[in-house]
Amino acid sequence: MQELAPVAAAPVLDAESVAQEFPILSRRIGGHPLVYLDSANTAQKPRAxxxxxxxxxxxxxxxxxxxxxxxxxxxxxxxxxxxxxxxxxxxxxxxxxxxxxxxxxxxxxxxxxxxxxxxxxxxxxxxxxxxxxxxxxxxxxxxxxxxxxxxxxxxxxxxxxxxxxxxxxxxxxxxxxxxxxxxxxxxxxxxxxxxxxxxxxxxxxxxxxxxxxxxxxxxxxxxxxxxxxxxxxxxxxxxxxxxxxxxxxxxxxxxxxxxxxxxxxxxxxxxxxxxxxxxxxxxxxxxxxxxxxxxxxxxxxxxGLGLDAVEAHESEVTAYALGRLLEVPGLTIHGPLDGPRGTAVSFSLDGIHPHDVAEILGREGICVRAGHHCAQPLMRKLGVAATTRASFGVHNTHADVDRLVDGLVEVRRIFGVM
The missing domain is CATH 3.40.640.10 (Type I PLP-dependent aspartate aminotransferase-like (Major domain))
Structure with missing residues (x-):
């Protein structure tokens, strides 16, 4: 069983206010508020x-x-x-x-x-x-x-x-x-x-x-x-x-x-x-x-946000995400759970292809990436063809992570693996 390192200190950045600086984050997808968790792919652009x-x-x-x-x-x-x-x-x-x-x-x-x-x-x-x-x-x-x-x-x-x-x-x-x-x-x-x-x-x-x-x-x-x-x-x-x-x-x-x-x-x-x-x-x-x-x-x-504040906030949100994701049955995280870590979190969900995971989450307004992430040799090393990846930016919050986890629970329900 995967075990998580201690959670980092509380965030020191008002991410909800920061999110308001991104015009695209006010969009709704299929009636759902947009949750953008693909910053490792490309980041959204602030008004400035x-x-x-x-x-x-x-x-x-x-x-x-x-x-x-x-x-x-x-x-x-x-x-x-x-x-x-x-x-x-x-x-x-x-x-x-x-x-x-x-x-x-x-x-x-x-x-x-x-x-x-x-x-x-x-x-x-x-x-x-x-x-x-x-x-x-x-x-x-x-x-x-x-x-x-x-x-x-x-x-x-x-x-x-x-x-x-x-x-x-x-x-x-x-x-x-x-x-x-x-x-x-x-x-x-x-x-x-x-x-x-x-x-x-x-x-x-x-x-x-x-x-x-x-x-x-x-x-x-x-x-x-x-x-x-x-x-x-x-x-x-x-x-x-x-x-x-x-x-x-x-x-x-x-x-x-x-x-x-x-x-x-x-x-x-x-x-x-x-x-x-x-x-x-x-x-x-x-x-x-x-x-x-x-x-x-x-x-x-x-x-202007402060690089130390940005790093601390993103580290805390990532640590929170690691903990919440490990609550999902059948989910495996690929990568370190302790020590210095970036904001990209790749995972596999037993019995469900990453593309299906991303497709269903996308209907709920939750944007994650699925595939080999331009790292096919590493995928073979991990023994998988693809993973789902959530990646966090300065605008993400605990609420975004909770939406992701709720979406994964729904994915498992749809595929009958509850």
Missing amino acids: VLDVIYSALAEHNANIHRAVYPLAHESTEAFEGARRRIADRLGSAYEEIVFTKNATEAINLVAYAWGRAFVNPGDTVLLTEMEHHSNIVPWQLLARERGAHLRYVPVMANGRLDMSALDRELATSPKLVGVVHVSNVLGTVNPVEEIVARAHRMGSRVLIDGAQAAPHLPLDLGALDADFYVFTGHKCYGPTGIGVLRAKRELLEAMPPFLGGGDMISRVDWQESTWAQVPLKFEAGTSPFVEAQGLAAAFDWLD
């Missing part, structure tokens, strides 16, 4: 972010880095100002922040630009068994092209990485270690500071997938010292179409461009071209200048 996006398009819309009229100057200043604010928030230099379209593209940028230049035949890229496809497939493509090898740190039965196995793999000095900061399936918070330090001692570079960490945890990427850190905007209460690669400047300087085109060049001749300074060297074409402003606004909004 929507207002900034509207203003950028309605009042300041002009392409950046290309014109000298006042409107274009305003747009360029807003875009680069957003980069500065994001860099400051992450404890990083302005030149270390590269905008991409999402975290997946950011990882591909590293795999193709850094990997093609520095990964040689026979080298090893070390990943973990809890990685999202976005931190597996680009390295598979690179390994096939460069004649490199992929190896994986195992996940233990408690949902955490086998750190002894990590040390054994690091002893072979892999060229790069790629690790997820917070698992989108298990909710595991990996000890990335320790992993970075151990890897660097062995001469390995480190890439961290922070897609599930950036919306929830305070980040000082300068202090963390990872060589590459990626995340996406739409999970951080910002818009789609923008991601961030934070990379050490000396690595960006040494890497060739990822994409070619306008804005990433210094000079173009018929046969040769030279490149712009970083970070623009990696931002070919029209950049997501509206989306960057929206992402900076999302971080400003989160900071």
Whole structure:
């Protein structure tokens, strides 16, 4: 029988008031109030972010880095100002922040630009068994092209990485270690500071997938010292179409461009071209200048709530959810029940397919995800084809969790497994 760790302290954030800042949360689905429990998939957008996006398009819309009229100057200043604010928030230099379209593209940028230049035949890229496809497939493509090898740190039965196995793999000095900061399936918070330090001692570079960490945890990427850190905007209460690669400047300087085109060049001749300074060297074409402003606004909004308060509230709601879910007969939670944990909770309900669970809950206005969560190898490790996943955001409350549990009881009734 699964046992739960002690519940965290009471929330220090008024989530009901916060929820009122999200226009979409006033919707009703099939006559039921919307309960959004899929923030690990994409987060909803507060009015503060929507207002900034509207203003950028309605009042300041002009392409950046290309014109000298006042409107274009305003747009360029807003875009680069957003980069500065994001860099400051992450404890990083302005030149270390590269905008991409999402975290997946950011990882591909590293795999193709850094990997093609520095990964040689026979080298090893070390990943973990809890990685999202976005931190597996680009390295598979690179390994096939460069004649490199992929190896994986195992996940233990408690949902955490086998750190002894990590040390054994690091002893072979892999060229790069790629690790997820917070698992989108298990909710595991990996000890990335320790992993970075151990890897660097062995001469390995480190890439961290922070897609599930950036919306929830305070980040000082300068202090963390990872060589590459990626995340996406739409999970951080910002818009789609923008991601961030934070990379050490000396690595960006040494890497060739990822994409070619306008804005990433210094000079173009018929046969040769030279490149712009970083970070623009990696931002070919029209950049997501509206989306960057929206992402900076999302971080400003989160900071206004207080990152410590956000983390404490989400941890408490997740702990409450773990306890309530374990009351449901036949329900198994996949992932840690104690220690540091993210807000994604994956579970199986005996005898009922996750898609059926999600479909029935959806009719009740309860939004959860079902499937392999872009982590098919991990699903096979867990011995399941798919799971149902509830994931919590800053606007969720105990009442939302109670609605979920009541919905699961109804699912079991419909399938006759009471």
